[in-house]
Amino acid sequence: MSLFITLRFLDVLDILLVAFLLYQLYLLIKGTVAFNIFIGLFLVYLFWLLVRALNMELLGSFMGQFIGVGILALIVVFQPEIRRFLLLIGSNPQVNRFLSIEQLFTSGKAKSASGQHLKMISRACENMAKTKTGALLVIAQNSELKDYIRTGEKINARISDALLETIFFKNTPLHDGAVIINRNKIAAARCIMPLTNKEDLNPLLGLRHRAAVGITENTDAFAIVVSEETGHISISQMGKLTQNISVIDLSNALENIIIDMDDAD
Numbered sequence: 627m628s629l630f631i632t633l634r635f636l637d638v639l640d641i642l643l644v645a646f647l648l649y650q651l652y653l654l655i656k657g658t659v660a661f662n663i664f665i666g667l668f669l670v671y672l673f674w675l676l677v678r679a680l681n682m683e684l685l686g687s688f689m690g691q692f693i694g695v696g697i698l699a700l701i702v703v704f705q706p707e708i709r710r711f712l713l714l715i716g717s718n719p720q721v722n723r724f725l726s727i728e729q730l731f732t733s734g735k736a737k738s739a740s741g742q743h744l745k746m747i748s749r750a751c752e753n754m755a756k757t758k759t760g761a762l763l764v765i766a767q768n769s770e771l772k773d774y775i776r777t778g779e780k781i782n783a784r785i786s787d788a789l790l791e792t793i794f795f796k797n798t799p800l801h802d803g804a805v806i807i808n809r810n811k812i813a814a815a816r817c818i819m820p821l822t823n824k825e826d827l828n829p830l831l832g833l834r835h836r837a838a839v840g841i842t843e844n845t846d847a848f849a850i851v852v853s854e855e856t857g858h859i860s861i862s863q864m865g866k867l868t869q870n871i872s873v874i875d876l877s878n879a880l881e882n883i884i885i886d887m888d889d890a891d
């Protein structure tokens with residue numbers, strides 16, 4: 627019998643892939659209640675292995691039933707995280723570029739036209755930041771956010787900085803909630819976004835920021851928050867909030883998102 631364990635290249639690859647997946651899983655659930663649930667489930671699993679090793683029949687079969695439905699329970703418990711993980715893969719720009727034949731033919735035109743709209747969005751944010759006007763702008767990407775548009779007032783108007791500033795002007799009927807921008811249109815205002823239940827978010831941040839993180843956790847949208855309290859601009863993508871960025875950083879971030887804003891009405 628050989629004393630050495632034969633390790634094939636595929637085994638090394640296998641281990642590296644599992645390590646990579648576990649690390650991604652850790653990044654995805656760290657700072658959320660899902661992390662504690664995961665640790666809890668892992669401890670139950672370890673305990674079950676111990677029970678089996680000690681041949682404790684009754685407890686072993688009892689726990690076996692529990693572990694048996696484990697996969698189903700995992701899917702139910704980690705539904706938001708699984709959804710976010712799949713979203714992460716599906717909204718990867720490289721994957722999208724590869725899959726989108728349409729974009730292959732229209733990318734040049736879309737880029738030059740979208741620049742105008744993106745400039746107006748950052749100008750509006752700059753002005754609202756100066757006047758400490760609270761705002762939440764959600765820019766749709768692949769997901770058109772139809773379910774969320776339905777929660778607000780449909781506007782369907784061309785993007786303009788003046789219109790955005792008017793919508794968020796204090797005490798106007800539409801200033802509450804989020805504005806959703808879809809392609810070259812301000813699709814709706816007063817929209818209700820899902821709130822994140824992240825525990826590691828700055829406790830000083832309120833519902834507007836939680837709504838920005840919530841919508842980007844659940845969809846591939848890009849969210850911009852202008853704080854009414856501080857006048858700071860923050861952005862959120864894939865559930866990650868970047869606080870207090872400059873207008874130049876906002877413009878750069880907007881340039882990097884993939885949206886097809888063409889000039890058609």
Ligand SMILES: Nc1ncnc2c1ncn2[C@@H]1O[C@H](COP(=O)(O)OP(=O)(O)OP(=O)(O)O)[C@@H](O)[C@H]1O
Pocket residue numbers: 760761762801802803804817818819820821830831832833834835836837852853854855856
């Ligand atoms: N679920 C939601 N979806 C969209 N907008 C929301 C939601 N909940 C609250 N808001 C908006 O956030 C506003 C309240 O903001 P709040 O002061 O709690 O947040 P904040 O993160 O501290 O922001 P600010 O720095 O501007 O005060 C509400 O008036 C409303 O416009």
